Amino acid sequence: MMILKLVSHFIILVIWFIHVQVSAQDYPHAPVAKPGCDSQCGDLQIPFPFGMNASECYLGKWFEIECRNTSTYQTPYLKSIELQVVSIDVQEGTVTINNPIYRNNCGTKDPTPVNRSLEGSPFVYSQEHNKFVAAGCDIIALLQINGSEGSGCVSICDEDLKVDDIGKMELKNSNCNGKSCCQNSLPAYLKEYSTEVKGLKENERDGECSYAMVVQEEELNPYEWDYVPQYSSYTPKGYYFPVNGEMKDLDVVPVVLEWEILNSLNLKLPPDDLSHCFDTNITSSLHKRSGQRCSCPDGSGNPYVDGGCLGKYKKENIDMVKYVGVSTSFGSIILLLILWRVFKVTKKIIVKKFREKFFKRNGGLLLQQKLSSGEANVDKVKIFSLKELEKATDNFNSNRVLGKGGQATVYKGMLIDGTIIAVKKFKVQGKIEEFINEFVILSQINHRNVVKLLGSCLETKIPLLVYEFIPNGNLFDYLHQQNKDMPLTWEMRLRIAIEVAGALFYLHSAASQPIYHKDIKSTNILLDEKYRAKVADFGTSRMISIDVTHLTTVVQGTFGYLDPEFFQTSQFTEKSDVYSFGVVLVELLTGQKPVTLLSQEEAKSLASYFIMCVEKNCVFDIIDERVMKEGENNHIMKVVNLASRCLELNGKRRPTMREITLELEAIRKLENESNAREGHDEFFRSKDYQSWDDNSIISEIMSTFDLSSRMTILKDVHTVTM
Structure with missing residues (x-):
């Protein structure tokens, strides 16, 4: 086991070493924010010109990020418009926010005002990355700019479409082609808007629930797009809305804002040969140059801070990184394969040794x-x-x-x-x-x-x-937690008692050597699929030589079933099993547990309580109601007398399991004859439970061995007892 641990630890060490080596060759960390400024809020990195806390960390109030704390996480907000920030891309000049949606007649959720003005800011709603989308049945949705219509679309529904189906629609899986959902482009330079939804026909579906929103649209990866024309060099683009959840559960959706560094902000751009800056007119159509944007030539880094672009370093070192990475990985794979082979061979040897060790132990x-x-x-x-x-x-x-x-x-x-x-x-x-x-x-x-x-x-x-x-559990559970659909009848109790007695008689007399079970109790009597008794748990049992009458051993057993004589003398005989069986017989008669706790200090033994009732001639007071109802008093009394003899304190006065089996069979025979005379057809007699009257277990076992010499004809025993 120690070798296995060493090998596994060595493999982990090699993998860690590879990771460190490759990471060491990776590109140096590029600055994101200004020196001394925080650049992280929750999972989002905050690059300059955006920033937090101190005013020198961001470029004017429009770029201020407020990092709001909750009990479990931090959430960034664009403070100027009070909306949550999802992502920031300084290379593309975009910031994604969570924007509220508009609802009309949608139950308890009132329409959310969406008129967020961006006038005077460096932001506009991106025409390239967003769409105006509406969902509803037979509606006209309008996006208005200063009271004038700037965009709009029409959505119709099938006649069998229910209003609730609109709320269950998922925008991510909808193409919004005008059926239940529609879309249109945004006007350029959009800084402020409002929405209005009207019925397509006057007074028709005018009061039904509908939705309208500006929402981000993303291009599908070609592998995610279902339709690819065959025999064509041109593949049109596919798009989707990155919104998760059903429409009725949405409060906000992602929206992309484009931004630029306004001329009025007077940003002194870093004197970095790697960054490239250019004039822009993103926020105004009236001027050819309303601001500036910058980018790094390799498409990564932050061109707005000193040293933010690392393209030159990357170009000089990329070949070296690839060479070191590939060489290290290839060598590591070979080493791992060798180690894995050594590990497998070593494991086989160790497992074999351990199995031999366990076999001996x-x-x-x-x-x-x-x-x-x-x-x-x-x-x-x-x-x-x-x-x-x-x-x-x-x-x-x-x-x-x-x-x-x-x-x-x-x-x-x-x-x-x-x-x-x-x-x-x-x-x-x-x-x-x-x-x-x-x-x-x-x-x-x-x-x-x-x-x-x-x-x-x-x-x-x-x-x-x-x-x-054995599927039906044990006799204890079945007796004390009876199922109304399959109650434990008097006939079943008598049959189970005979089956257990026959098994013990076989163990005591008919096996090749006498076997004392030593722990007979109702939990060790299992019931199969046809409720036949199966004696189990032979962990403490003993095989006894023919010339030995008792065995001195450590006192073992279960309180309530333990033979008092065995407890006093530590000598276990076949009559000790008889006493335990007597307790089980009393359980079957009374339906009571072998031990009842009267208090924390006092417990009542069923065996002693039963004997006391027999002596006071009031035993019928504790017999189970079903037994009294289904059995005849004289037959019940025969079983009571047999149980009381099994519970004799002097083991020599107790009957043998052979005698017990004979008496129980005789009692059942009387029951059968009595039922036949009375014409009762309700007696349960399955072909799997043939009566032993004509094929008695006693006669079967008697035929296989000479009781006087206790010599068993072993070749016949297994046939007779199947």
Whole structure:
């Protein structure tokens, strides 16, 4: 990792060095404003003869810029006419301002006065860069000069055009050819104007909303112009209005003013051989020379200040700059290619080393040992790459989280073939034994009510396990946040209890070695697309040798489900799983949570509360209403008695999972017979939930092994339990 950082830092250093070298060869900074004067307001550079603050920084009041401050930015205004400045071009002799537009009958927005007089100023509205534009239906728009018509245009609309459509029009995308929008040129030497909009026909559309304005027009780049005549050496120019937004939202539009240095201003032009000055008559048609303008021969710089034109320096150094730039860039590209190749090769080596390191750290050697000893069966599991799982989970996006536990987070993902998966990402380093334990146990389990392991990934700092995706969440959420469209009926509760009991019976008795789950609870019981139970989370489970009856270990479990005997002795047996299952059974009966917080200092255990109600003969007071409504009292009482036996404090008095499964199946059989006698056709019986009365899970598992010797015929187990 350190080598990768050094290479990347070196590449960044080379790029920075190239930038510095090229910048060093660039042209010297040309003065924009007079010495000691500010030349920046917000994002706009203020060149002389424009200026700010002190009077010596600008050429008379007409060129004064006021830089107005807000909480977040600065905005320049041409103080003489109180309009915002957008840009200044001393070479072209233009300044672009934001000019108000005229509205007529446009709702709450009143017409904005636009009569901004430029009389006596060095400015005129540019005839070359602006147009008079109007938008509306069946209108005549007039631009008037001292009460006389100076320009105008006519705009008509289709009959089906709504007035609102004019407001939604975007000027930037309109050619204003007379349909809904029209345009005309400005008169020369325009210094003051007013606008008037009238209906095309008397009393027709006279009161509808319309707009009129003087607005900047820009020439389209040839690549932006749609129409290019074929077989023609002449391509006419295209134009557009640089205005963003719908018409109804506009208050101002850009307008270009041309300017000159009036004779009356007596500007002493800099004695610079590079600048070129010439006579102009921009502001008056009465005189051949009303002022002066200057420019730099190469088209850049400010000819109105000393040293503002740098053309000679550029001409002498441009070849050197090009040569240095091209040579440096070419050499840098070759160097970068070499470094990139070294980086790629180095990265492969480092990644390989890290993967080997992670493989060992994540228990790869321990896993190999278990595989060689036959403890784990990986014929049906896959080793996933990290890249594959990152793509499936959108780089383990937090939006993909299905659930979080003490040691791991589970993410939803989708493989390239469309398979939906659940990826378990362990949180804490040093818990590798839980990862290996879960992998080894699940690789040997093949039961329809146990979540299926699809594979694992050992290439990461924290190991990953990949399971089949179980879509309907866990039993806890489904039980305590019931959906009215799919309520948890008595039949469903009984079936889920049988499925969980059958899975635990299989783990305790029918697997190649007995497996104690050690953390049975409703959150670890998932529900698939048909609401079949799937036992999950085998991180703390243990495989027990046949001649061992209990296992001494650190006390682990979930409060509310934890076997009191295990808590006292730290000895976990199969009867500890029975106690936890008993709590789940009580949850199904009562619909209550395993632990209820009465206050910050006191909590009520559902198991102890249930036993107390059984002893006081008031258990029906806490049974769920739906259970009481749908089940028969004697059948409910059989389940109550079974649950109370599971919750015996003395583990030896508790039934085995085999006995529990048999009793639950018998109770469901009685329910089915009772429903048949009563002629109820509402009993839910899907072909996916065939009754186990004729094909009992007990008889299936019994046929695969000798209970007295607990020896399993392994080749048949996976067939029977599918």
